[in-house]
Amino acid sequence: MAAKDYGRYIITKPLYDGTGFERTQRRIPPMTFISNQQIPGVNNVLEVGWVSGIEPSPRVYEHTHKFDEIIIHWGTDPEAPQELGGEIEFYIGGQPVTVNTTTAFFIPKGVRHGPVTSKNIRRPHLQMTLTLGTGEIADARRGLIVPRRELPRKSDKFDYEQCVVRSPLRETGGIFKRGRQAPTMTYMSRLQVNKANCYIEFGWIWDEVEPSIGEMRHKEHDEIVLHMGSDPVHPEDLGGEMVMGMNGKLFTLNNSYAAFIPRGVRHGPNIFKGGVRKPYIEMAIMLGAGTYAEGWADSFFEKPAGR
Numbered sequence: 001m002a003a004k005d006y007g008r009y010i011i012t013k014p015l016y017d018g019t020g021f022e023r024t025q026r027r028i029p030p031m032t033f034i035s036n037q038q039i040p041g042v043n044n045v046l047e048v049g050w051v052s053g054i055e056p057s058p059r060v061y062e063h064t065h066k067f068d069e070i071i072i073h074w075g076t077d078p079e080a081p082q083e084l085g086g087e088i089e090f091y092i093g094g095q096p097v098t099v100n101t102t103t104a105f106f107i108p109k110g111v112r113h114g115p116v117t118s119k120n121i122r123r124p125h126l127q128m129t130l131t132l133g134t135g136e137i138a139d140a141r142r143g144l145i146v147p148r149r150e151l152p153r154k155s156d157k158f159d160y161e162q163c164v165v166r167s168p169l170r171e172t173g174g175i176f177k178r179g180r181q182a183p184t185m186t187y188m189s190r191l192q193v194n195k196a197n198c199y200i201e202f203g204w205i206w207d208e209v210e211p212s213i214g215e216m217r218h219k220e221h222d223e224i225v226l227h228m229g230s231d232p233v234h235p236e237d238l239g240g241e242m243v244m245g246m247n248g249k250l251f252t253l254n255n256s257y258a259a260f261i262p263r264g265v266r267h268g269p270n271i272f273k274g275g276v277r278k279p280y281i282e283m284a285i286m287l288g289a290g291t292y293a294e295g296w297a298d299s300f301f302e303k304p305a306g307r
Contacts, residue, residue, distance in 0.1 A: 006246040011038050012257040017137055033258035036135030042260050045131040045140040050232040052124040062114040062152050063143035067133035069107040070188055075125050076230045078204040078279040085123030090116050094154035097164055104165040104187040106196050124232040165192045171292050179207030190290030199295045202283035208274035215268040219298035223261040224285040230278050239278030243271040
């Protein structure tokens with residue numbers, strides 16, 4: 001039997017479906033890194049886009065989905081990772097929420113959300129959307145670019161601030177790794193939003209990481225790993241070079257990329273090489289695990305890096 005090609009789970013060239021999101025001086029169309037079109041049966045859509053300035057009108061209007069969604073606006077200053085570099089207004093359930101820090105939003109299925117309006121942009125920042133339960137790009141985009149004349153109105157008593165994570169947990173301990181932000185920042189878990197069933201942590205890489213991260217596997221949970229460059233002019237450029245292992249095969253990567261790791265598949269080592277030209281983000285998304293403890297309870301290192 002032929003060996004399975006796990007390289008197909010690593011997406012180094014994003015899709016650009018610019019329908020309704022044509023390139024402007026302030027934005028580029030979202031980069032789709034995970035979808036059923038790229039990885040059949042993945043049943044999630046992960047998109048990342050740059051926000052570099054204020055648009056004359058909202059680019060995303062009020063809409064709903066039949067699935068849960070996580071949206072993260074994150075700042076791109078590794079020296080001040082919680083600083084967004086601007087201010088945005090985001091309506092959830094008709095309730096306006098204004099943020100100026102790196103912030104995550106958990107949107108339960110059926111909840112109205114949008115519009116999203118940039119109020120002040122001093123430094124370009126990244127916007128990521130992750131749909132949980134559909135891998136179809138059309139489903140993820142449905143309704144969000146249909147203009148609405150009036151701003152939404154709140155019609156219930158629920159405080160949607162409960163869906164907003166303005167500041168991270170730093171629960172990965174004090175293990176210091178040279179060249180890497182440690183501890184990383186947890187921006188989504190059930191400890192922060194009680195309906196969340198997805199764990200997300202991320203941090204910055206600015207130099208060769210020592211020691212490297214060894215090979216591991218997760219028995220119960222699928223995982224998405226995202227490494228994203230910090231240059232809005234060249235968004236596909238990682239800003240450095242790294243090596244990632246999948247099922248025993250090593251892949252050398254210098255583009256922004258996402259990897260879908262099915263449960264039970266060995267992955268790693270992650271070897272972050274020297275010569276980082278620009279700092280870049282590493283993100284781990286544990287699907288179906290609501291907390292750090294759940295995500296790592298069934299995980300273990302197969303062997304250290306380099307052995």
